[in-house]
Amino acid sequence: AQTVTQSQPEMSVQEAETVTLSCTYDTSESNYYLFWYKQPPSRQMILVIRQEAYKQQNATENRFSVNFQKAAKSFSLKISDSQLGDTAMYFCAFGQSYQLIWGAGTKLIIKP
Amino acid sequence: DAGVIQSPRHEVTEMGQEVTLRCKPISGHNSLFWYRQTMMRGLELLIYFNNNVPIDDSGMPEDRFSAKMPNASFSTLKIQPSEPRDSAVYFCAGWMGVPGNTIYFGEGSWLTVV
Secondary structure, eight states, rough: OEEEEEESSSSETTTTEEEEEEOOEESSOSOEEEEEEEEETTTOEEEEEEEEOOOOOOEEETTTEEETTTTTTTEEEEOOOGGGGGGGEEEEEEEESSSSOOOOOOEEEEOO | OOOOOOOOSEEEOTTTEEEEOOOOOOOOOEEEEEEEEEEETTEEEEEEEETTTEEEEEEEESSTTEEEEEEEEEEEESSSOGGGGOOOOEEEEEOOOOTTTOOEEEEEEEEEEE
């Protein structure tokens, strides 16, 4: 079965610090897509960053970057210069088509 | 672009009552999802439509749940009769139907069945 594990239920850091959220997954497929979604208190899920498994280069989006280790099936999210607005639940997900496998989420709290 | 619009945002209903959740997807998205989110089970895919046709409804919990998409700009998720264990946040989401593309979520409908 395909699974996603987010081993950190909750994390908190000071504003402006760097934080890394971990995600591991299990699949026998070779080509797939990986995602990090953010769910702030408003509840709406928003895409943070995506990675295509066949691309070796790690994706970056402004302060957000990933460390994708395909062999280890690891897909961590690094948030640099964290801001109060980054406080949210973060979900890791992967899939090949419409069906995404979702992790349980990591609650990230940015403290002023 | 108004994004995915869901209604109602909150609903409290009594057990046994019918509940209808509504969704207006983003124009141009040919695919639509209904998800359910609970603390216990996380985010679950209930049903997936492509070009208004239900493609995968394997996640629909039981016959009490039904979903329709009569046209490209409207979908409903109905629960009849509702039960307390149906209490959850229900998300509608749209997608361009291309693997790897962003899934755009609505703000969710928070359902409480008492």
